[in-house]
Amino acid sequence: MKQALQIKVRGIVQGVGFRPFVYAQAVRNNLRGWVRNTSSGVDIHLVGDSEGIDAFLTALRQEPPPLARIDEILTEAVEPGPFRDFSILESQPVPGEFLPVSPDVSLCSDCQRELLDPANRRYRYPFINCTNCGPRFTITRAIPYDRPNTTMAAFPLCPACQAEYDDPLNRRFHAQPIACPECGPQVRFETAGQSALDGESALAAAAAALRQGKIIAVKGLGGYHLACDAHNREALRTMRERKRRSAKPFAVMAANTAVVEKYCLVSEEERLLLESPARPILLLQKRPGELLPDEISPGQNTLGFMLAYTPLHVLLLNDCAGFTDVLVMTSANLGEEPIVYRDEDASARLADLADGQLSHNRPIYMRTDDSVARVIQGKLYPIRRARGYAPDPVRLPFEVTPLLAAGAELKNTFCLTRDRYVFLSHHIGDMENYETLQSYREGVGHYKRLFHIDPECIVCDLHPDYLASRQARADAQENGLPLMEVQHHHAHLAACLADNGWETDQAVIGLTYDGTGYGTDGTIWGGEVLVGAYSGYQRRFHLEAVPQPGGDLSVRHPARMALAHLWAAGLDWPSDCAPAQALCSEERTALRLQLERRLNTPLTSSMGRLLDAAAALAGVRQKISYEGQAAIEFEALADWDESGGYPLTLDHQIIRLNQFWQAYLSDLLAGVPVSILSARVHQSIIQISVDICERIRAEENIQTVALSGGVWQNRYLLEHTTNALTRRGFSVLLHRQVPANDGGISLGQAVIAGWKLKNL
Numbered sequence: 069m070k071q072a073l074q075i076k077v078r079g080i081v082q083g084v085g086f087r088p089f090v091y092a093q094a095v096r097n098n099l100r101g102w103v104r105n106t107s108s109g110v111d112i113h114l115v116g117d118s119e120g121i122d123a124f125l126t127a128l129r130q131e132p133p134p135l136a137r138i139d140e141i142l143t144e145a146v147e148p149g150p151f152r153d154f155s156i157l158e159s160q161p162v163p164g165e166f167l168p169v170s171p172d173v174s175l176c177s178d179c180q181r182e183l184l185d186p187a188n189r190r191y192r193y194p195f196i197n198c199t200n201c202g203p204r205f206t207i208t209r210a211i212p213y214d215r216p217n218t219t220m221a222a223f224p225l226c227p228a229c230q231a232e233y234d235d236p237l238n239r240r241f242h243a244q245p246i247a248c249p250e251c252g253p254q255v256r257f258e259t260a261g262q263s264a265l266d267g268e269s270a271l272a273a274a275a276a277a278l279r280q281g282k283i284i285a286v287k288g289l290g291g292y293h294l295a296c297d298a299h300n301r302e303a304l305r306t307m308r309e310r311k312r313r314s315a316k317p318f319a320v321m322a323a324n325t326a327v328v329e330k331y332c333l334v335s336e337e338e339r340l341l342l343e344s345p346a347r348p349i350l351l352l353q354k355r356p357g358e359l360l361p362d363e364i365s366p367g368q369n370t371l372g373f374m375l376a377y378t379p380l381h382v383l384l385l386n387d388c389a390g391f392t393d394v395l396v397m398t399s400a401n402l403g404e405e406p407i408v409y410r411d412e413d414a415s416a417r418l419a420d421l422a423d424g425q426l427s428h429n430r431p432i433y434m435r436t437d438d439s440v441a442r443v444i445q446g447k448l449y450p451i452r453r454a455r456g457y458a459p460d461p462v463r464l465p466f467e468v469t470p471l472l473a474a475g476a477e478l479k480n481t482f483c484l485t486r487d488r489y490v491f492l493s494h495h496i497g498d499m500e501n502y503e504t505l506q507s508y509r510e511g512v513g514h515y516k517r518l519f520h521i522d523p524e525c526i527v528c529d530l531h532p533d534y535l536a537s538r539q540a541r542a543d544a545q546e547n548g549l550p551l552m553e554v555q556h557h558h559a560h561l562a563a564c565l566a567d568n569g570w571e572t573d574q575a576v577i578g579l580t581y582d583g584t585g586y587g588t589d590g591t592i593w594g595g596e597v598l599v600g601a602y603s604g605y606q607r608r609f610h611l612e613a614v615p616q617p618g619g620d621l622s623v624r625h626p627a628r629m630a631l632a633h634l635w636a637a638g639l640d641w642p643s644d645c646a647p648a649q650a651l652c653s654e655e656r657t658a659l660r661l662q663l664e665r666r667l668n669t670p671l672t673s674s675m676g677r678l679l680d681a682a683a684a685l686a687g688v689r690q691k692i693s694y695e696g697q698a699a700i701e702f703e704a705l706a707d708w709d710e711s712g713g714y715p716l717t718l719d720h721q722i723i724r725l726n727q728f729w730q731a732y733l734s735d736l737l738a739g740v741p742v743s744i745l746s747a748r749v750h751q752s753i754i755q756i757s758v759d760i761c762e763r764i765r766a767e768e769n770i771q772t773v774a775l776s777g778g779v780w781q782n783r784y785l786l787e788h789t790t791n792a793l794t795r796r797g798f799s800v801l802l803h804r805q806v807p808a809n810d811g812g813i814s815l816g817q818a819v820i821a822g823w824k825l826k827n828l
């Protein structure tokens with residue numbers, strides 16, 4: 069019996085080898101009809117017998133191409149048309165519709181095999197790719213994702229590539245960035261005062277420079293990296309000086325997991341993530357006695373490893389194999405400026421950073437940093453969401469009005485919504501300089517055009533001075549759009565709910581712990597236990613507010629925060645404690661006066677500052693050079709076998725710190741080792757968190773706890789708290805798609821505003 073079926077597939081189904089897959093399945097099952105891309109997905113028309121159609125649908129559901137993400141399959145029985153065969157039709161745009169764009173994809177194993185096969189015509193060609201791999205988002209200027217809409221438009225295909233591009237059974241059928249040595253981009257190596265080298269000589273010169281301990285810039289997918297031999301201490305020191313980055317860890321790159329395992333402990337789940345198409349930088353536990361220099365991630369017990377993800381990286385590591393197996397690959401920028409990605413400013417901005425540049429002539433349209441992640445309880449736990457993940461949308465369990473959410477000040481991301489999708493941007497960065505603001509603006513414009521989104525409302529943080537909020541207010545005014553302001557920790561809570569597909573407005577307990585967020589009472593929040601969901605929240609418990617002398621000054625100087633905490637607890641400053649020693653006697657006197665007279669001492673209930681203060685008192689760090697450094701180094705020292713703690717007490721809604729500091733000081737003065745001090749501080753926070761959850765459950769029968777805020781990047785706190793709550797029967801929501809830190813704030817803003825507008 070001949071039947072006909074019309075199928076609409078939505079999700080990430082373009083640029084991922086979907087039509088060749090459909091074609092092959094149709095031919096295999098003796099089906100006729102056609103397949104074509106539309107601007108909302110892929111449409112398929114099938115004619116054949118019912119077994120064939122069933123087999124086709126089973127394959128579509130159960131074994132779609134590896135990079136595809138199917139959100140929806142709609143089928144409808146139709147009249148069989150007069151088709152003699154199965155064909156792939158031209159794309160048909162549907163006005164007003166939109167389509168997700170695939171993130172960039174690391175080199176696939178088929179292409180890697182060809183890259184290293186001397187008999188292949190793309191042997192050692194640094195831009196080899198196919199329908200399963202290669203650049204996507206970073207080269208896309210517009211949709212539909214066709215070659216003329218990418219930065220590959222400038223490279224006409226040679227006859228051999230064209231033949232592959234046109235053959236439905238070839239693995240490069242309609243692979244938009246397809247290229248070969250005849251027709252595609254070329255590498256180039258440049259050093260000041262010397263003539264540029266191309267092709268193999270460029271690769272040889274780059275490897276030679278690395279062997280000599282030089283620092284070179286390498287153009288990647290979303291921007292330039294600075295690379296050096298990770299075993300070369302001298303090169304590492306030079307890199308730190310030039311980048312003006314004294315201690316923040318450098319990411320490192322290896323050719324395969326076996327190399328990573330020499331230096332780090334790698335679980336099966338971690339191996340899978342390392343080797344996944346996204347290839348994020350994965351934070352891995354250093355192997356005891358590991359042989360990479362401390363200078364890479366000083367004071368930390370982890371290394372940020374990623375595997376080579378472009379053919380150029382594979383060749384570079386291959387060519388360096390004689391002298392090193394690991395390269396530092398850190399973003400090419402100065403301090404906190406955005407990563408360099410435009411060839412026009414590369415020469416000027418890289419001149420003082422790198423001794424040479426390994427570049428190429430395939431332009432990067434959108435800059436994208438490497439993503440950073442961790443594996444927690446066997447699953448991905450994002451820390452920075454960028455290359456390989458953006459611009460994949462987060463799918464919501466409900467529909468929202470098109471809106472723009474501006475995100476937070478640090479680790480900014482923005483997002484735009486449409487239907488049930490939240491298009492969360494790649495990591496934009498810390499909004500504290502003009503360049504970052506500029507890339508925020510460019511990014512918003514690009515996402516609006518790419519996904520055809522015209523926001524009807526703009527959402528931002530309550531903070532009066534956030535650059536992102538100011539920009540949002542200006543945008544709202546300029547476009548005559550309503551503006552909504554959302555409290556920072558409420559946004560964290562809602563982000564965690566949306567991240568976990570929370571469908572209703574049923575309240576949960578939100579342990580929202582971070583460094584800084586503007587509170588509704590004018591103080592700085594950060595140690596907040598909220599009860600609520602999308603439509604609202606109550607601040608149920610919070611850390612006692614203490615003065616933060618000099619505002620940001622105390623963030624950079626945990627010593628000051630430690631002394632402020634002791635002062636607020638009514639405790640003397642032991643003259644030989646590390647924070648007191650870090651200040652001269654005039655500074656101590658001035659600090660005391662400042663505290664007593666409440667001069668520029670905003671109040672904070674921040675969990676981050678509490679950890680900073682404890683770290684400083686333990687002698688770990690009095691002054692930091694990157695965000696969270698003191699707390700991170702303190703965590704790294706914790707003894708996982710210790711279970712003692714200090715008393716944090718509840719006084720109505722406030723978590724009091726006096727007895728905590730008293731007990732901590734007496735341990736400190738008794739000479740208890742820092743590994744125990746650290747564990748006990750962490751255990752105290754876990755204990756009070758669990759007690760509070762129990763209390764709320766007893767009163768309101770709430771069983772679900774969401775963990776959000778930057779403090780939950782602390783693995784000790786995260787794993788112990790999750791385990792303790794789970795043991796007591798709570799269901800715990802962790803971030804899985806967006807970071808727990810401020811990189812997730814825009815998602816929270818969007819769903820809070822979206823929920824409100826939906827229920828007006």
Ligand code: ZN
Binds near residue numbers: 198
């Ligand atoms: Zn490939």
Ligand code: ZN
Binds near residue numbers: 226227228249251252
């Ligand atoms: Zn070619």
Ligand code: FE
Binds near residue numbers: 560583585
């Ligand atoms: Fe935050």
